[in-house]
């Protein structure tokens with residue numbers, strides 16, 4: 190049955206402090222899915238995850254089961270790494286999930302590790318999440334004491350360890366290969382791909398990196414089956430979606446919702462509408478690295494494929510009339526990204542907001558490749574002068590040209606994270622930029 194607004198999986202225990210203790214979690218049925226999983230063949234679990242249409246909740250929406258199947262069958266040592274770095278502006282779901290339901294993450298990780306035959310596994314958590322680290326470490330200690338982690342889990346012969354590693358505040362360390370470098374004690378800079386981590390990752394071994402929410406969905410798939418999970422969702426996206434709504438709404442928060450909800454319902458209904466009786470100007474659908482939607486585009490579903498392909502969303506232009514080509518004949522519209530929905534009302538100074546976004550990415554660029562290092566710096570400089578009413582005629586096209594020079598030409602997607610919102614805002618809110626530039630022609 191498709192999910193409705195009452196369907197709660199990964200947020201079911203929000204607000205229940207009992208769930209974060211081992212005893213409380215067990216009372217709620219916790220770790221029963223692990224018992225079931227240990228009675229299954231590892232490949233059968235991967236098959237269920239594939240059938241479930243679970244897609245990664247970390248940003249790219251990649252099919253989880255397919256990613257798992259890239260691990261070479263004859264690999265001697267495999268690692269599973271949970272990405273809890275959560276630094277994309279506007280995103281705060283993983284933090285809440287770890288805080289309220291740490292054992293669900295552990296259960297999801299042990300089941301996934303069993304499917305991948307991964308013994309030594311890691312949770313890379315954003316360093317600033319002090320409160321969550323304490324909760325998580327306590328839960329891990331409890332799980333070791335009760336035999337849910339350790340050398341012989343529940344007498345199955347399967348050995349599984351989880352080490353929590355705290356980051357040191359760099360956004361780039363959420364990018365999976367920078368994260369692996371950081372875990373190894375190296376500088377947190379992305380690696381060239383291929384090889385992809387599933388083939389050569391942590392310490393040179395095949396490694397699966399998955400987001401917190403992705404892994405927390407796995408126990409439900411084992412419990413009720415891949416087909417059940419697929420049916421909850423829409424099309425090729427199984428399950429529910431958790432979004433973090435911030436900005437100019439009456440009820441900001443973390444919400445788990447059916448994939449079939451529209452962006453308009455999310456803003457007007459779930460998030461209580463735009464504050465102060467104002468209207469929507471723009472909505473960023475998946476963290477600030479994604480192109481925005483304007484008011485006329487809010488009837489699209491909050492689902493992975495819809496946000497990429499729905500023709501009601503205008504394609505992003507490089508320069509007026511010239512669409513941004515993502516390869517394979519596809520144009521960039523937007524993406525579900527990390528689930529960070531940022532709502533901007535009709536009083537928002539769009540060039541100022543864009544400058545703030547550019548400042549973030551310029552600051553966080555690791556500096557390894559020239560288009561990103563130089564390009565994000567220039568985007569920030571030009572956006573700053575435009576935002577402050579000191580722009581020159583031609584600055585809009587200059588920003589678009591710089592953004593175009595970055596996208597697709599860098600080692601990791603931080604380049605696109607700066608370029609895409611710039612191109613998207615210019616495409617949809619050109620008039621706002623023009624109004625700030627004296628002497629600019631429309």
Ligand SMILES: Cc1cc2nc3c(=O)[nH]c(=O)nc-3n(C[C@H](O)[C@H](O)[C@H](O)COP(=O)(O)O)c2cc1C
Pocket residue numbers: 244245246247248249250251253272273274275276277360361362363364365366398399400401403404601602603606
């Ligand atoms: C600059 C950058 C930052 C990222 N930050 C995060 C993050 O904080 N958390 C996350 O789960 N994924 C992040 N990602 C995506 C990861 O590289 C990776 O795709 C993801 O962890 C895979 O998990 P999933 O398949 O479960 O989505 C980031 C990617 C980039 C390019």
Ligand code: SF4
Pocket residue numbers: 361378379553554555556557558559561562599600601602603604
């Ligand atoms: S795109 Fe930017 S952040 Fe990514 S590797 Fe290159 S310089 Fe570093």
